[in-house]
Amino acid sequence: MERAEVVILGAGGAGLFCAGSLAGRGLRVVVLDHARAPGEKIRISGGGRCNFTNLGTSHETFLSQVPRFCASALAGFRPEDFVALVDRAGIAWHEKTQGQLFCDGRASQIVQMLVDRMGGAELRLGVAVTAVTRHAEGLRVDTSKGPLLAAHVVVATGGKSIPRMGATGIGYDIARATGHRLTDTRPGLVPLTFAEQDLGLSAPLSGIGIEARAALPKAPGRRAVAFQDRLLFTHRGLSGPVILQISSYWQPGEPLALDLAPGHDIADLLKQARAEGGRAQAATLLARYLPDRLAAAIAAELGMTGAPLAAQSDARIKGLARRIHDWRIRPVGTEGYRTAEVTVGGVDCRDLDARSLRSRHVPGLYFVGEVVDVTGWLGGYNFQWAWASGHAAAQAILAG
Numbered sequence: 001m002e003r004a005e006v007v008i009l010g011a012g013g014a015g016l017f018c019a020g021s022l023a024g025r026g027l028r029v030v031v032l033d034h035a036r037a038p039g040e041k042i043r044i045s046g047g048g049r050c051n052f053t054n055l056g057t058s059h060e061t062f063l064s065q066v067p068r069f070c071a072s073a074l075a076g077f078r079p080e081d082f083v084a085l086v087d088r089a090g091i092a093w094h095e096k097t098q099g100q101l102f103c104d105g106r107a108s109q110i111v112q113m114l115v116d117r118m119g120g121a122e123l124r125l126g127v128a129v130t131a132v133t134r135h136a137e138g139l140r141v142d143t144s145k146g147p148l149l150a151a152h153v154v155v156a157t158g159g160k161s162i163p164r165m166g167a168t169g170i171g172y173d174i175a176r177a178t179g180h181r182l183t184d185t186r187p188g189l190v191p192l193t194f195a196e197q198d199l200g201l202s203a204p205l206s207g208i209g210i211e212a213r214a215a216l217p218k219a220p221g222r223r224a225v226a227f228q229d230r231l232l233f234t235h236r237g238l239s240g241p242v243i244l245q246i247s248s249y250w251q252p253g254e255p256l257a258l259d260l261a262p263g264h265d266i267a268d269l270l271k272q273a274r275a276e277g278g279r280a281q282a283a284t285l286l287a288r289y290l291p292d293r294l295a296a297a298i299a300a301e302l303g304m305t306g307a308p309l310a311a312q313s314d315a316r317i318k319g320l321a322r323r324i325h326d327w328r329i330r331p332v333g334t335e336g337y338r339t340a341e342v343t344v345g346g347v348d349c350r351d352l353d354a355r356s357l358r359s360r361h362v363p364g365l366y367f368v369g370e371v372v373d374v375t376g377w378l379g380g381y382n383f384q385w386a387w388a389s390g391h392a393a394a395q396a397i398l399a400g
Helices: 013-022 040-048 070-075 079-088 108-117 169-176 196-205 241-249 266-277 282-286 291-302 314-325 383-397
Strands: 004-009 027-035 051-054 093-095 099-103 122-125 129-135 140-145 147-153 186-188 210-218 225-233 237-239 257-258 327-329 341-343 366-367
Touching: 004 013, 004 140, 004 169, 013 027, 013 108, 013 383, 040 051, 040 108, 051 079, 051 383, 070 383, 079 108, 079 383, 129 147, 129 169, 147 169, 147 383, 196 225, 196 237, 196 291, 210 241, 225 241, 237 241, 266 282, 266 314, 282 291, 282 314, 291 314, 314 327, 366 383
Parallel strands: 004 027, 004 147, 027 122, 147 366
Antiparallel strands: 051 099, 093 099, 129 140, 140 147, 186 341, 210 225, 210 257, 225 237, 257 327
């Protein structure tokens, strides 16, 4: 049987980075992936420019059933450490907003940097992994090209998101088969969809984007959560950064509260305009703070067209303001793993050591990256988790 000191399952961000952190230490490292090319999700990320980290990374920017689990690995490899690698590789980058760092050029530069950093590690593509089992001399990895025996196996297979890029649930299968618990998995960072009766407003406004605040109330096991960013109306519901952020927390059946004009007191502004004469219609005044089509649609929905603002009562103005600042909508679902950027949930952190990502049940077995129940916010956090968790596992392997 073929042997290696380390076999890494998955040539995505976490797997490639783990291999690179082991380079030059005299170990035989083999990286396996069923895909035809490494780092495919990196290549398509950030609109093709790869939002490779976020300077604001902390454990508070991640979801997990064990909230502080990721803190140790994140402290061991910081955003600044990855930026140093990017600088050494001569890759130009810029900060877009809120600590988000992007390549000036193509995301493929990051993939090439990670592959180059692997040194003498063997990258084997087009190889499907079928199982990992305990063996008298280590861990056996069964593949479509035959078995390998390793002292250490790192599961970096990712989650279920974007199946067209080759995502599978093999990492979860390996975890179950080796005695690890899994938390419930669901699509994260994903657009939300509406029922047919709620599409009357959103579908005709498809393509319109605004600044908005999205909020979910406190729920069992979850604090109240809110984000403010761009919102996009779609023919199926809502998308945009603020919706992607809140989607990772949203549970089926929950209502979502939206403020479509954060920072403005619409009721006071309309009352003031009415006191000054109020000849204009409500939609005309609203269009100062909302896109024209959205302002007109909301005014029409509430029956506030055809009459000047002066003819509108306090009650109707308050109702209009409430509709804008506290729009309650109950999505029926998400667009699913097809468009989800990440998978929420995964290998239960209680079964892993936080410093090393090593299994508490199987000697020599590690789980890193998206396959673990650690999910970052939108904006480069998930890549930073991939680098940090892969690095933590590599350091533990080197330490023996």
